[in-house]
Amino acid sequence: MIKDRINTLISKFNKYNIDGYIIPKNDEFFSEYSANDRLKAISNFSGSAGYSIILKKKNYLFVDGRYTIQAKKEAGKSFKIVDLHKIINCNLFQNLSIGFDPKIFTSKQIKNFFHKNNKVKSIESNLIDQIRKNKVKSSKPFFSLKNKIVGENYKTKIIKIRKYLNKNKSDYLFITAPENIAWLLNIRGHDNPNSPIPNCQLIINNKKSFYLISSKDKVSKLINEKKIKSDQVIEPKNFKKFISNLKGKKIVIDKNTCSIFFENVLKKKFKVLSIEDPIYSLKSLKNKTEIKNMLNAHIFDGVALTKFIYWIKNINKKTITEFEAQNKLENFRKKNKDYLYPSFNTIAGTAGNAAIVHYRATKKNSKKIKKKDIFLCDSGGQYKYGTTDVTRTICFSKPKKNIKNIFTRVLKGHIAVVKSNLNKYSSGNLIDIRARKFLKEINLDYQHGTGHGVGFFLNVHEGPQGISKFNKIKLREGMILSNEPGYYKKNKFGIRIENLIYVKKNKNKLYFKNLTLAPIDKDLINFDLLTNGEKNYLWEYNLDIYTKLNKYLNSSEKKWLATFIQ
Numbered sequence: 001m002i003k004d005r006i007n008t009l010i011s012k013f014n015k016y017n018i019d020g021y022i023i024p025k026n027d028e029f030f031s032e033y034s035a036n037d038r039l040k041a042i043s044n045f046s047g048s049a050g051y052s053i054i055l056k057k058k059n060y061l062f063v064d065g066r067y068t069i070q071a072k073k074e075a076g077k078s079f080k081i082v083d084l085h086k087i088i089n090c091n092l093f094q095n096l097s098i099g100f101d102p103k104i105f106t107s108k109q110i111k112n113f114f115h116k117n118n119k120v121k122s123i124e125s126n127l128i129d130q131i132r133k134n135k136v137k138s139s140k141p142f143f144s145l146k147n148k149i150v151g152e153n154y155k156t157k158i159i160k161i162r163k164y165l166n167k168n169k170s171d172y173l174f175i176t177a178p179e180n181i182a183w184l185l186n187i188r189g190h191d192n193p194n195s196p197i198p199n200c201q202l203i204i205n206n207k208k209s210f211y212l213i214s215s216k217d218k219v220s221k222l223i224n225e226k227k228i229k230s231d232q233v234i235e236p237k238n239f240k241k242f243i244s245n246l247k248g249k250k251i252v253i254d255k256n257t258c259s260i261f262f263e264n265v266l267k268k269k270f271k272v273l274s275i276e277d278p279i280y281s282l283k284s285l286k287n288k289t290e291i292k293n294m295l296n297a298h299i300f301d302g303v304a305l306t307k308f309i310y311w312i313k314n315i316n317k318k319t320i321t322e323f324e325a326q327n328k329l330e331n332f333r334k335k336n337k338d339y340l341y342p343s344f345n346t347i348a349g350t351a352g353n354a355a356i357v358h359y360r361a362t363k364k365n366s367k368k369i370k371k372k373d374i375f376l377c378d379s380g381g382q383y384k385y386g387t388t389d390v391t392r393t394i395c396f397s398k399p400k401k402n403i404k405n406i407f408t409r410v411l412k413g414h415i416a417v418v419k420s421n422l423n424k425y426s427s428g429n430l431i432d433i434r435a436r437k438f439l440k441e442i443n444l445d446y447q448h449g450t451g452h453g454v455g456f457f458l459n460v461h462e463g464p465q466g467i468s469k470f471n472k473i474k475l476r477e478g479m480i481l482s483n484e485p486g487y488y489k490k491n492k493f494g495i496r497i498e499n500l501i502y503v504k505k506n507k508n509k510l511y512f513k514n515l516t517l518a519p520i521d522k523d524l525i526n527f528d529l530l531t532n533g534e535k536n537y538l539w540e541y542n543l544d545i546y547t548k549l550n551k552y553l554n555s556s557e558k559k560w561l562a563t564f565i566q
Contacts, residue, residue: 002078005042008131009054016123018099020055022113023128028103029178030257032461033194033344038104038128043075047358048344048461051087051113052079053098062087065447066357069490073356089116101126102260107274110260122260140190141221142198142214145457147186149385151289154186154227157282158204164278165206171248173277174266175202176257179458180279181212187222188457194344195459196382201262205248213239243269252277280464283455285478290456291502294480294515297386298500300339302517302545303552304332304381305390309519310557312375313394322348323366325377333381343380343387343460350375354393354494357448357486371396374403374524376494385457389482390516391498395524406487407495407524409438413485414497415534417450417467422503422510428471428481435467435485444487451482454500477505480515517545519564539565 009021023042027034032048039045043052043059047067053060061079063071071081086092094117100110102122114120147153161184165173175181179195181202182188189198200214212219213234222228234242243265251270253263254277266272286294308329320328326348333339349359350369354376361367369375375396380389393407413435425431428451435450449468452461464473467481475481479502486496499516519542527535542564550558 002042002044002075005131006054006059006078009042009127010056012127012130013056013099016099016121016127017097018121018123019096020053020093021099021127022105023052023054024104024109025050026104028259029191029197029199030104030176030259031178031192031195031197031199032459033192035191035193038126041128041132043079045071045075045079046345046360047071050084053090055093055096058093060092069356070358070360087113090114091117094118097121099123099127102264103262105260106256106258107260107263108255124261139217141218142187142189142200143221144225144227145186145188145385148289149293150186150456151287152186154184157184157186158210160282161204161278162206165204165252168252168273170206170250170252170273172203172205172246172251172270174251174253174258174262175204175277175279176254176259176262177277177279179455179462180277180283182458183279183283185222185227187227189218194342194382195455196340196457197459203246203251211242240265276464283458284453284462284465285476286456286480286502287478291478294386294456294500294502297338297381297383298388298515298517299548300336300383301333301381301388301390302549304329304336304339305392305518306545306549306553306561307557308332308377309392309394309521310560313396313521314556314560319368319370321366321368322350322353322361322375323363325369325375326361326379329377329379336383338384340382340384343382343389347376347378347391349377349494351493352491355488355490355492356494357488369396374399374493374495376496378496378498380460382457387455387457387460388516389454389460389498389500390518391484391486391496392518392521393495393497393524394521399524401526403493403495404524404526405529406439406444407497408526408529409442409444410485410487410495410497411520411525412438412530412534413450414483414499415537417483417485418499418501418512418514419533419537420512422475422512426474426510428465428467428473428475429469431467432469432471435483439485439487446486446488448484448486450485451501454480454482456480475503475510477503477510479503483512514541514544517548519545519561522564 025039027036050063059079062082062084064084097119099121178197188196191197191199204210216233219233252273255274326346351373353359375394378391416434420431432450451467453465455462465479483501484498488494501512504513
């Protein structure tokens with residue numbers, strides 16, 4: 001199947017006079033989770049980040065350390081798997097003409113990838129779309145969120161953008177990331193599988209007007225609500241004509257999500273300033289209403305997770321598969337009326353599969369969970385109104401001493417993160433060191449970052465904040481992040497402990513508070529390796545879980561959860 005698709009693609013090369021073609025993971029809206037996954041269509045690779053280059057006689061798949069094992073399993077027979085960093089100034093092949101779709105690449109990407117050693121050729125008709133029969137399109141309209149849900153009227157948000165434009169002496173901001181438009185206008189949509197994203201673009205000026213680039217059927221509800229007028233909606237096919245009629249001299253675009261196609265159209269009319277969309281920073285600072293709704297969503301999610309952990313450790317007496325386990329957790333979530341769908345594909349892996357950081361079990365490819373193995377489950381939900389992401393590692397029999405010791409060191413790093421003095425450790429790169437400290441004492445480490453930013457009823461991965469070796473964004477009140485150190489032994493086991501946390505402020509002191517409410521498996525902890533402070537943290541965390549969740553649990557679940565605070 002893959003071979004046939006690749007051969008069909010290569011048969012198009014002569015028509016466009018190219019030697020190769022590059023396919024990214026993202027779609028035209030640069031979304032992490034896209035309904036139009038062209039990379040998967042050509043390679044079978046289902047991870048959330050990567051690029052493929054198809055040449056006449058060789059194929060490459062570029063992925064980062066999270067996906068190396070997965071990429072080899074899903075695409076390795078037809079592709080050479082290469083570290084993602086090697087796509088920068090790519091020299092694996094030279095003096096070739098590489099075709100690309102200008103609507104799904106930024107000028108920054110193409111310049112960094114191929115300009116040094118190869119030639120690039122823009123082809124506006126996407127070649128993957130040409131060879132595919134089934135193209136997914138959502139026809140469901142966008143919808144509004146009320147002020148009591150989001151905590152701020154969209155008109156006051158627009159005022160902030162206009163102040164930004166006037167400060168930068170610009171006439172327009174062209175917003176190309178749909179999640180930023182969602183935040184600005186307090187709208188959501190149905191265009192992505194795991195996020196309530198409204199696929200569209202938006203132009204806002206420094207005076208009174210804004211224009212949504214979208215088909216009118218998607219905006220019908222917003223027009224009926226009088227949030228937007230019909231003449232403010234620009235059909236994508238009319239974009240070039242619309243731009244040619246605009247007055248003004250200077251427009252701001254986002255360097256990371258404005259495609260070459262849009263940039264070229266705008267350059268014909270305006271002086272273009274390519275920087276980062278200011279909405280990323282504004283959106284990262286959740287207000288009190290958003291935090292309150294996130295806290296409520298995590299109570300709902302905590303009930304489902306706690307019931308699941310109790311069930312899989314104590315009630316489940318038969319041998320089940322990873323796929324059956326993830327479906328059971330999904331069923332626990334579905335019992336809540338405010339649950340919508342997963343915030344990403346659940347990662348449920350036992351034994352060696354848990355060492356694949358972004359593993360996904362399917363009905364046809366799913367391992368049985370054995371009693372002696374440890375099981376890792378990373379999952380999340382989209383609720384009305386909040387986004388969750390949590391990982392728990394679970395055992396079913398007495399674990400080996402070295403497993404307990406490694407798990408405990410991961411836990412110590414997890415606790416060190418949440419207990420960080422944010423007035424001292426003010427950015428993610430400083431906190432990342434604390435997370436890895438206890439593993440590094442025995443020469444162990446993990447390849448992924450320690451934490452990512454999280455959206456409010458939006459993307460489960462959201463910048464600019466994060467906890468990693470390279471993220472120097474200053475942490476501020478209202479930011480939400482994940483806290484997820486881990487350790488992975490290839491083909492043996494995987495360990496990760498993940499909570500969502502948020503930055504709270506009290507009397508000029510910044511500190512983290514947990515959002516996630518789910519017990520950490522005490523059977524995997526070597527308490528002799530914990531300090532009194534770490535033991536006290538665990539006791540207080542478990543007490544908080546019990547206090548908030550016990551009224552939603554049956555007597556057996558409640559009795560079991562109470563053992564965590566004895």
